Amino acid sequence: MDVLAILIPVSLGLGLLGLGAFWWTLRSKQYDDPDGDRHRILSDDYDDQPKR
Amino acid sequence: MAYAEDAGGGGACPGCVALPEIARRAEEARRAEGQQVQLSLPTIHCAACISGVERGLMQMPGVNDVRVNLTRKRATVHVADGIDPDALVRHLGRLGFEAMPLDGATLSAGENDRAARDLLMRLGVSGFAMMNVMLLSVAVWSGATDATRDLFHWLSAAIAIPTVLFAGQPFFRSAAAALGARRLNMDVPISLAILLATGVSLSETILSGKHAYFDAAISLTFFLLAGRFLDQKMRGTARSAAAELAALEAPLALRIGGEGTETVRLEEVAVGDLLLVRPGAKVPVDGVVTQGTSELDRAFLTGETDPVAVGEGETLRAGEVNLTGPLTMRATAVGEDTLLHGLADLVAVAEEAKSRYNSIANRASRIYSPLVHIMALAGFVTWMSATGDFRTSMMIAVSLLIITCPCALGLAVPAVSTVASGKLFRLGMLVKHGTALERLSEVSHVVFDKTGTLTLGRPALVGPDGLPRETLALAAALAAGSDHPRSRAIAAAAELRDLPKVRVTDIRETPGYGVEGLWQGRRVRLGRAAWVGAEGSGTVLSVEGEAPVALEFEDVLRPGAAKLVAALKAKGVPVTLLSGDAEAPVRALADELGIEDWQAAMLPGEKAEAIDGLTAGGARVLMVGDGLNDVGALAAAHVSIAPASALEATRVAADMVLVAGDLGNVAEAMRIARVAQRRIKENFAAAALYNVVCVPIAFMGFASPLAAAIAMSTSSIVVSVNALRTR
Numbered sequence: 001m002d003v004l005a006i007l008i009p010v011s012l013g014l015g016l017l018g019l020g021a022f023w024w025t026l027r028s029k030q031y032d033d034p035d036g037d038r039h040r041i042l043s044d045d046y047d048d049q050p051k052r
Numbered sequence: 053m054a055y056a057e058d059a060g061g062g063g064a065c066p067g068c069v070a071l072p073e074i075a076r077r078a079e080e081a082r083r084a085e086g087q088q089v090q091l092s093l094p095t096i097h098c099a100a101c102i103s104g105v106e107r108g109l110m111q112m113p114g115v116n117d118v119r120v121n122l123t124r125k126r127a128t129v130h131v132a133d134g135i136d137p138d139a140l141v142r143h144l145g146r147l148g149f150e151a152m153p154l155d156g157a158t159l160s161a162g163e164n165d166r167a168a169r170d171l172l173m174r175l176g177v178s179g180f181a182m183m184n185v186m187l188l189s190v191a192v193w194s195g196a197t198d199a200t201r202d203l204f205h206w207l208s209a210a211i212a213i214p215t216v217l218f219a220g221q222p223f224f225r226s227a228a229a230a231l232g233a234r235r236l237n238m239d240v241p242i243s244l245a246i247l248l249a250t251g252v253s254l255s256e257t258i259l260s261g262k263h264a265y266f267d268a269a270i271s272l273t274f275f276l277l278a279g280r281f282l283d284q285k286m287r288g289t290a291r292s293a294a295a296e297l298a299a300l301e302a303p304l305a306l307r308i309g310g311e312g313t314e315t316v317r318l319e320e321v322a323v324g325d326l327l328l329v330r331p332g333a334k335v336p337v338d339g340v341v342t343q344g345t346s347e348l349d350r351a352f353l354t355g356e357t358d359p360v361a362v363g364e365g366e367t368l369r370a371g372e373v374n375l376t377g378p379l380t381m382r383a384t385a386v387g388e389d390t391l392l393h394g395l396a397d398l399v400a401v402a403e404e405a406k407s408r409y410n411s412i413a414n415r416a417s418r419i420y421s422p423l424v425h426i427m428a429l430a431g432f433v434t435w436m437s438a439t440g441d442f443r444t445s446m447m448i449a450v451s452l453l454i455i456t457c458p459c460a461l462g463l464a465v466p467a468v469s470t471v472a473s474g475k476l477f478r479l480g481m482l483v484k485h486g487t488a489l490e491r492l493s494e495v496s497h498v499v500f501d502k503t504g505t506l507t508l509g510r511p512a513l514v515g516p517d518g519l520p521r522e523t524l525a526l527a528a529a530l531a532a533g534s535d536h537p538r539s540r541a542i543a544a545a546a547e548l549r550d551l552p553k554v555r556v557t558d559i560r561e562t563p564g565y566g567v568e569g570l571w572q573g574r575r576v577r578l579g580r581a582a583w584v585g586a587e588g589s590g591t592v593l594s595v596e597g598e599a600p601v602a603l604e605f606e607d608v609l610r611p612g613a614a615k616l617v618a619a620l621k622a623k624g625v626p627v628t629l630l631s632g633d634a635e636a637p638v639r640a641l642a643d644e645l646g647i648e649d650w651q652a653a654m655l656p657g658e659k660a661e662a663i664d665g666l667t668a669g670g671a672r673v674l675m676v677g678d679g680l681n682d683v684g685a686l687a688a689a690h691v692s693i694a695p696a697s698a699l700e701a702t703r704v705a706a707d708m709v710l711v712a713g714d715l716g717n718v719a720e721a722m723r724i725a726r727v728a729q730r731r732i733k734e735n736f737a738a739a740a741l742y743n744v745v746c747v748p749i750a751f752m753g754f755a756s757p758l759a760a761a762i763a764m765s766t767s768s769i770v771v772s773v774n775a776l777r778t779r
Contacts, residue, residue, distance in 0.1 A: 019180040036122030039099035
């Protein structure tokens with residue numbers, strides 16, 4: 001059971017990493033234009049003016 | 053294609069293309085701080101549209117930055133000072149994109165966005181916590197004992213307690229507000245269940261007990277937040293679309309000052325100011341004409357289709373449309389005092405009445421909330437008296453609270469409403485009011501306004517083929533130079549036919565009267581009968597030395613109107629037409645559409661009374677109207693729809709706004725509302741069934757945390773999937 005001492009912090013750390021990433025996407029307003037982002041990924045243009 | 057252009061025009065790599073562009077923009081940004089312009093782009097729909105608009109605008113000098121938002125069909129443009137938004141609109145028009153400037157001040161979606169982001173953050177945090185606590189719980193359920201189980205419970209507590217305190221706040225706040233007002237709402241049992249489950253689990257953990265409900269507390273929070281988020285999202289979309297409609301008509305007026313005219317916002321107009329009303333523009337405030345003659349379209353106010361002539365000294369009402377000549381007016385009432393704003397009271401009364409509407413969700417929670425509490429209490433008392441063990445009794449009470457907690461109920465309504473509203477949104481209908489969909493599903497009688505609702509409020513020439521070809525050609529030649537709606541109707545009728553060429557010279561328009569010119573040396577006039585020199589009223593064409601010819605006009609039907617009326621009759625829903633217009637045109641339209649029940653020349657108050665009469669007779673009335681004379685009726689009806697072409701005041705009064713031009717969608721909307729209502733009821737039935745099965749199990753003490761977790765997830769998934777069947 002000693003392995004738990006490593007596994008639990010690792011799993012929690014990974015979860016927190018995901019939460020942090022989610023927090024970042026939310027803060028940088030990445031959910032404001034889901035339709036646009038869906039199409040933009042197919043566009044040939046280089047998106048050199050991402051939303052600030 | 054786009055790729056080839058890129059390669060030919062710029063460099064080989066994206067960065068090479070981007071670099072000079074960045075330099076140019078940086079330089080321009082230095083030169084001018086600039087301002088932000090919002091444009092509405094109703095027709096964009098694809099990747100090519102995004103890059104077309106963005107690239108097209110970037111080519112314009114003075115444009116620093118463009119960002120298209122496809123979800124909102126909007127573009128935010130940063131431009132240097134002094135760039136006119138209309139120039140951007142014209143530029144986009146040349147590129148083939150329809151665009152309209154939006155009034156930035158009217159458009160403040162910030163509050164809404166923040167609320168949605170806040171809920172999403174809480175949803176994310178509780179989702180994270182749910183996953184981790186579940187992971188730990190699975191280990192406990194699969195047989196962890198003693199020190200390992202305690203460790204896992206402590207870890208779960210460490211994750212769950214801060215999460216519940218953070219993510220549960222929306223429920224706690226609403227419950228506190230309800231209790232403060234001595235009411236019970238859905239959030240009271242929810243908060244109680246979450247807090248009690250967490251508290252009992254913590255004490256169990258401290259006493260190193262067997263069962264902890266941390267996972268249940270968190271998944272309850274998560275599922276309910278998901279329902280709350282869907283609800284917020286749906287209302288946000290409708291609200292932002294309604295705000296956009298308001299922002300399209302920037303409240304501006306042309307004030308005549310010392311040096312020419314200036315454009316001012318409506319709030320800045322004071323009583324006594326001189327204002328210029330151009331042909332085609334709306335009268336901004338109530339006032340009196342001081343100079344000029346013209347004709348007014350009063351359809352919004354009275355429902356009449358015929359234009360009304362005005363001259364010096366006559367009264368103007370905010371909302372009327374000036375048709376032919378420029379008018380100078382002196383403002384006599386502004387802002388709150390205008391007739392238009394007088395209607396706001398009516399609207400407020402209607403809102404009040406509608407907020408009292410008892411929705412099915414409300415009724416359900418009124419029965420449900422006390423039931424949940426009583427059940428938990430009963431469980432506690434029964435076990436306490438049977439065993440005398442406080443700890444066991446408390447566990448039973450908590451498991452009962454968790455099982456009966458309206459997790460599925462919290463999702464049942466928002467999930468269906470979101471799906472149905474999304475469908476209606478795609479049909480071009482905005483659902484503005486929370487309970488409008490439900491009220492729409494109950495409609496048993498439909499009342500229409502005529503002008504601007506069943507018709508477009510735009511005249512068309514009657515029987516152009518019955519007129520001599522030369523007469524029509526002559527009328528069209530005269531009409532070509534005028535913006536009067538009837539002139540445009542004549543020109544439109546002539547365009548479809550192959551007519552002989554006529555040459556009319558010296559064409560001159562006398563605003564408010566008509567157009568005259570010279571044809572083969574003779575004077576020809578097209579205009580009001582009295583001015584032309586003929587008997588009667590209406591529009592007349594006269595040629596010097598010949599008998600005058602009267603031209604008849606009728607209102608154009610709105611697309612889908614005939615289909616809608618036919619569909620309603622086929623379903624056996626009675627249809628009534630109430631119009632403020634004169635009897636003859638109303639009769640003609642009623643006959644054309646096959647409406648037997650109609651009334652003409654109705655005053656606004658009479659319309660509202662007629663609706664009240666129908667309501668008193670037991671009918672649930674859907675009112676569809678666009679005029680200011682309909683506001684009372686819209687407010688009195690069970691549910692109301694206004695087309696987007698209506699004035700702001702009317703749209704505010706209505707529960708739904710029809711953005712699409714096709715009225716036929718109303719029948720489809722009614723069908724969707726009925727289906728949605730059926731799904732909601734099915735969801736409630738599913739939730740009730742689940743309670744019937746699970747409550748006895750929990751009561752007998754068999755509801756382990758594992759059973760609770762399975763039951764809760766299953767019921768939530770069942771109602772969500774059922775909601776998706778709404779089509």
